[in-house]
Amino acid sequence: MSLALVQYGSDSDSESGHAPSPKPSPKPSPRPSAAIHGDALKRKRSVSGQTTTKLPPLPAAFHDLYSTNARASTSDDPSLHRGRRRAVPHVQGNWPTHVYLEWLPSQPETESLNNLINHVCTTIADTNGRLDKPLPIPEIHPSLLSDLGTPVPLHVSLSRTLQIKTDDRDEFHDTLTSSLRRAAVRPFNVRFTGLKWVSNYERNRWFLVLGIEKPARDELNRLLSACNDAAEQCGHPPLYVGGKGDGPMETNSASDISSNKKMMMMKMMMNNNSNRGSGKQTESSIDRTQNYHVSIAWNIEEPSPEWITLVQGVDVSNFISSSPQAPFESVKAKIGNTINNIELDPRKANIGRKSGLLGLG
Numbered sequence: 001m002s003l004a005l006v007q008y009g010s011d012s013d014s015e016s017g018h019a020p021s022p023k024p025s026p027k028p029s030p031r032p033s034a035a036i037h038g039d040a041l042k043r044k045r046s047v048s049g050q051t052t053t054k055l056p057p058l059p060a061a062f063h064d065l066y067s068t069n070a071r072a073s074t075s076d077d078p079s080l081h082r083g084r085r086r087a088v089p090h091v092q093g094n095w096p097t098h099v100y101l102e103w104l105p106s107q108p109e110t111e112s113l114n115n116l117i118n119h120v121c122t123t124i125a126d127t128n129g130r131l132d133k134p135l136p137i138p139e140i141h142p143s144l145l146s147d148l149g150t151p152v153p154l155h156v157s158l159s160r161t162l163q164i165k166t167d168d169r170d171e172f173h174d175t176l177t178s179s180l181r182r183a184a185v186r187p188f189n190v191r192f193t194g195l196k197w198v199s200n201y202e203r204n205r206w207f208l209v210l211g212i213e214k215p216a217r218d219e220l221n222r223l224l225s226a227c228n229d230a231a232e233q234c235g236h237p238p239l240y241v242g243g244k245g246d247g248p249m250e251t252n253s254a255s256d257i258s259s260n261k262k263m264m265m266m267k268m269m270m271n272n273n274s275n276r277g278s279g280k281q282t283e284s285s286i287d288r289t290q291n292y293h294v295s296i297a298w299n300i301e302e303p304s305p306e307w308i309t310l311v312q313g314v315d316v317s318n319f320i321s322s323s324p325q326a327p328f329e330s331v332k333a334k335i336g337n338t339i340n341n342i343e344l345d346p347r348k349a350n351i352g353r354k355s356g357l358l359g360l361g
Contacts, residue, residue, distance in 0.1 A: 093166050095336040099159035099176065099227050101328045103294060109325065110144050110151055116319040117142050117297050120195070120208065123314070124307055135306060138299040140208060154294050156190075156212065156220070158227040158331065162236045169335050176230040176333055177342055183226040187329040187344050188219045191322050195314050197303050198293065206302060209293035210316065220292050223331065240291045 105113060121140055128134050146152050164172050193211040200207070212220065228238035303311075333340040 094163040097162040097164045097335045099333045100155040102153045104153045112320040135304045138301040142297045172234045179226040179230040185219050187327045189327045207295040208297040209295045212292040214289040240288045
């Protein structure tokens with residue numbers, strides 16, 4: 001049986017019955033993307049002079065069903081993605097996997113974040129205009145809205161982008177769920193500390209991010225330790241360990257993963273034996289707070305040191321609340337196009353349950 005799609009709270013300009021006339025493109029400015037997204041945030045409150053009825057919010061899990069963009073090409077074509085390149089080439093039988101905490105900003109929060117990004121763009125442009133020798137200005141693209149103008153969930157990474165084999169998906173999910181259960185982390189809030197730029201592993205893409213303060217009960221470090229344990233048990237590299245940070249996994253073959261599993265198990269046994277009674281710092285006790293962040297925008301060009309310093313001096317409290325309105329209540333594991341929602345509260349019976357239609361099971 002086929003189901004017809006119905007409109008849900010559309011604010012489309014097409015309601016008037018005809019499309020607006022195209023306007024000539026304005027002269028490029030240092031912040032084109034931020035300006036476009038700012039306009040998209042302005043919601044119309046009435047249609048044909050009548051006030052519309054405010055619809056109830058969608059369940060949080062509903063967004064999991066539409067978290068993946070439609071594929072525009074079967075090959076890596078940067079022209080379709082504003083110059084972005086795929087970090088890990090697609091390999092048949094590999095399922096790109098990412099573990100993270102999700103934050104879906106409310107409309108006021110999205111507007112505040114967009115104002116912050118606009119402020120960064122304006123400040124850089126104004127400062128550059130006063131320099132004797134102007135510097136290159138990076139083209140900053142906000143990560144707040146989809147191409148259709150709908151809010152996009154932001155996230156705090158708890159894993160690299162891992163390449164999980166088809167037959168290993170259930171094993172990884174079960175191992176991750178068990179590891180998070182043992183960590184017994186309860187829902188918690190975070191506070192932002194400031195703004196900075198960080199790069200990806202290849203340094204071909206830069207992200208404007210909000211830093212995060214260490215939570216009261218060290219929840220982020222505890223969660224990262226649990227996720228790293230699960231990754232290592234399944235033969236995958238951990239996050240924020242060693243000199244390569246959160247770069248992509250470098251090996252994809254089944255033999256490599258099998259070898260990695262054996263090496264990881266031996267490493268864990270050796271570490272347990274050497275740390276027992278020695279007073280050495282264990283992986284779970286290492287503070288990696290400086291690495292946690294929420295990305296709010298990105299750019300292809302590497303920012304000049306002057307712009308990196310300028311951004312670090314921005315007082316974000318003038319634009320956004322120090323803490324998101326909603327706490328983190330679950331860990332999400334995206335395996336391919338499937339979002340697995342693992343509740344943080346161990347007392348809930350639905351821990352580890354996959355998202356269903358409309359988040360109802």
